[in-house]
Amino acid sequence: MIPYLLSRIFRWSTGLLLVAFVSYAMMFYGAGDPIKRMFMDMEQGGVELDEQALAALRTKFGLDRSFPEQFAGYLGNLVQGDWGMSIRERRPVWDMIKARLPISMQIGLVATLLSVLIGIPAGIFAALNHNRWVDQAIVGSGVFINAIPIFVTAPILLLFLVVGLGIMNVPFGWKGLFHTQVILPMIILALGPLPTIIRQTRAALLEVMSQDYIRTARAKGLTRRLIISRHMLRLVLIPVATSVGLILISLVNGALFIELIFSIPGFGKLTIQGVQQVDYPVIMATVIIGALIVMVGNMLIDLVYPLLDPRITRS
Amino acid sequence: MVDVRSLWADAWRRLLKNRLAVAGMVVIGIFLFLALFGRLLTPYDFLAQDLANQLQPPSAAHWLGTDALGRDILSRLLYGARTAAIVAFTTTGISLFLGILIGTTAGFLGGRIDNFLMWLTDVTMSIPGLLMAMLINTALKRPIVGWFDQLYMQTKNPFFLNTLWLDFVLVFGALALISWPGYARLLRGQVLSISGTTYVESARAIGASTMRIMWRHIVPNSMGPLIVAVTAGMGGAIVLESSLSFLGVGIQPPNASWGSMLSESLTMWRTFPHLMVTPAVTIGLILVAFTFFGDGLNDALNPRQTD
Numbered sequence: 001m002i003p004y005l006l007s008r009i010f011r012w013s014t015g016l017l018l019v020a021f022v023s024y025a026m027m028f029y030g031a032g033d034p035i036k037r038m039f040m041d042m043e044q045g046g047v048e049l050d051e052q053a054l055a056a057l058r059t060k061f062g063l064d065r066s067f068p069e070q071f072a073g074y075l076g077n078l079v080q081g082d083w084g085m086s087i088r089e090r091r092p093v094w095d096m097i098k099a100r101l102p103i104s105m106q107i108g109l110v111a112t113l114l115s116v117l118i119g120i121p122a123g124i125f126a127a128l129n130h131n132r133w134v135d136q137a138i139v140g141s142g143v144f145i146n147a148i149p150i151f152v153t154a155p156i157l158l159l160f161l162v163v164g165l166g167i168m169n170v171p172f173g174w175k176g177l178f179h180t181q182v183i184l185p186m187i188i189l190a191l192g193p194l195p196t197i198i199r200q201t202r203a204a205l206l207e208v209m210s211q212d213y214i215r216t217a218r219a220k221g222l223t224r225r226l227i228i229s230r231h232m233l234r235l236v237l238i239p240v241a242t243s244v245g246l247i248l249i250s251l252v253n254g255a256l257f258i259e260l261i262f263s264i265p266g267f268g269k270l271t272i273q274g275v276q277q278v279d280y281p282v283i284m285a286t287v288i289i290g291a292l293i294v295m296v297g298n299m300l301i302d303l304v305y306p307l308l309d310p311r312i313t314r315s
Numbered sequence: 316m317v318d319v320r321s322l323w324a325d326a327w328r329r330l331l332k333n334r335l336a337v338a339g340m341v342v343i344g345i346f347l348f349l350a351l352f353g354r355l356l357t358p359y360d361f362l363a364q365d366l367a368n369q370l371q372p373p374s375a376a377h378w379l380g381t382d383a384l385g386r387d388i389l390s391r392l393l394y395g396a397r398t399a400a401i402v403a404f405t406t407t408g409i410s411l412f413l414g415i416l417i418g419t420t421a422g423f424l425g426g427r428i429d430n431f432l433m434w435l436t437d438v439t440m441s442i443p444g445l446l447m448a449m450l451i452n453t454a455l456k457r458p459i460v461g462w463f464d465q466l467y468m469q470t471k472n473p474f475f476l477n478t479l480w481l482d483f484v485l486v487f488g489a490l491a492l493i494s495w496p497g498y499a500r501l502l503r504g505q506v507l508s509i510s511g512t513t514y515v516e517s518a519r520a521i522g523a524s525t526m527r528i529m530w531r532h533i534v535p536n537s538m539g540p541l542i543v544a545v546t547a548g549m550g551g552a553i554v555l556e557s558s559l560s561f562l563g564v565g566i567q568p569p570n571a572s573w574g575s576m577l578s579e580s581l582t583m584w585r586t587f588p589h590l591m592v593t594p595a596v597t598i599g600l601i602l603v604a605f606t607f608f609g610d611g612l613n614d615a616l617n618p619r620q621t622d
Contacts, residue, residue, distance in 0.1 A: 030455060
């Protein structure tokens with residue numbers, strides 16, 4: 001048990017290290033001189049820049065050191081919670097993230113809940129009515145939701161609700177979690193993981209239904225309700241839990257679109273801003289944090305997996 | 316006359332029985348045809364601005380209307396089909412190559428190399444792909460611009476001054492680097508399961524080399540799942556390209572991409588909804604077609620796997 005846990009933790013923490021390394025290397029070789037970049041606007045404005053002063057700045061920020069030294073320094077700072085300074089905004093990247101990430105987390109959390117609360121019952125309902133029209137309708141809408149990306153669904157829904165039905169104004173901006181404006185973004189975000197949850201629940205239940213012990217339970221005269229609640233539902237949570245990585249990825253990716261479309265000042269908007277302004281410390285921080293969210297999710301599931309499904313231990 | 320039934324003919328027959336798959340195939344066929352010949356079918360250039368006819372609704376002259384710069388939307392849509400097709404084929408090709416290389420290496424060599432490569436695959440799969448693609452796209456831009464400049468200096472070939480191609484190179488690189496893990500996992504699984512079969516064992520017993528076993532046995536027998544994965548991968552590449560362009564990092568203006576057409580429309584969709592509906596419906600239609608076709612292919616090529 002202990003070696004299994006340790007190997008999982010090692011696997012995901014080295015993975016995170018790899019992401020940090022790749023992002024840093026990309027910035028190091030791709031971005032060019034950050035000092036030049038800082039004063040680019042002034043230089044374009046016709047101001048003569050003093051090379052000696054620039055070199056002094058480089059030494060001050062440690063930019064004249066070798067790649068391994070600088071990367072080690074960056075990692076050391078990360079461990080202490082220092083994500084560097086934004087080039088464009090001239091303030092700590094962590095301050096920007098601290099202001100933005102909670103907004104996306106709140107929306108993401110509610111969207112996940114919504115997705116689970118709709119997805120699991122829908123999956124169960126489809127499996128119990130296997131191959132009947134209800135099943136086909138649920139599976140079919142899952143296929144459609146899965147095939148059409150959020151940035152197509154959102155504008156079409158907006159058009160339908162605002163211009164077509166005229167029942168709402170355009171939701172714009174962030175006024176807290178309990179404002180009616182976040183309802184539409186949340187629903188649209190919840191559509192991302194929904195097909196995965198439905199599919200996994202349905203497949204798991206169909207597999208359980210064909211097991212011998214269910215037949216035994218039916219043979220000894222248990223009611224349908226008891227068979228479902230006692231024997232089947234326990235096993236449904238396992239496949240949903242194992243697809244937590246996929247769910248988190250679709251939430252992080254979805255945040256980019258809904259925050260752009262609905263002007264929500266969250267983590268996704270920060271990422272897009274960073275990319276538009278070519279602000280490397282911001283882009284790196286968002287990539288590393290995005291990967292951190294998904295990998296910690298994966299790791300936690302790996303760690304609790306033996307508890308959920310005792311059959312899979314010690315291998 | 317003997318009725319010859321090959322494996323592929325059987326699969327083809329099964330595919331044709333699936334109505335949704337056939338519908339998907341027809342839509343994909345039209346899409347590819349328009350991507351290739353679309354420019355010949357429209358009288359307008361996709362870049363030609365007509366400032367006297369801005370934001371026109373659909374009419375006889377402009378079947379789908381014009382955009383904020385008076386450009387014909389149908390022509391831009393057709394050019395966007397070309398963009399999507401180029402990106403779909405190229406990135407799928409590159410990531411398939413990477414995936415086959417990594418997956419077969421892991422499956423054949425096993426041991427530590429397998430462990431390392433599968434760790435790399437898992438890690439790549441758990442990075443939110445769009446974030447990484449945006450980082451790669453931004454980071455590669457400067458070096459590639461510099462590289463193109465140098466190539467122009469050396470060759471004096473005006474091709475290297477053409478920045479329209481630059482966006483494509485960046486998108487290919489970014490998308491291929493995030494989409495190989497699926498193919499790698501598939502190929503590794505195929506290598507492991509096919510290596511255990513008796514026909515591979517007998518081939519090995521009569522002295523066939525690893526390369527021969529690879530090309531004569533493993534690759535042909537993996538074709539079914541691989542074709543299905545490639546179809547899904549092309550749909551995936553189209554989503555990723557339009558996502559990147561929608562977020563403003565992929566194919567840049569003046570090039571036309573469905574994703575950027577959609578994001579350009581976001582500022583004025585209330586007054587000019589046709590600007591938004593046309594690219595949105597096109598993207599949705601193509602992706603649903605790819606899903607239906609892929610599912611149909613899966614049922615036809617891998618009949619043993621049933622739901």
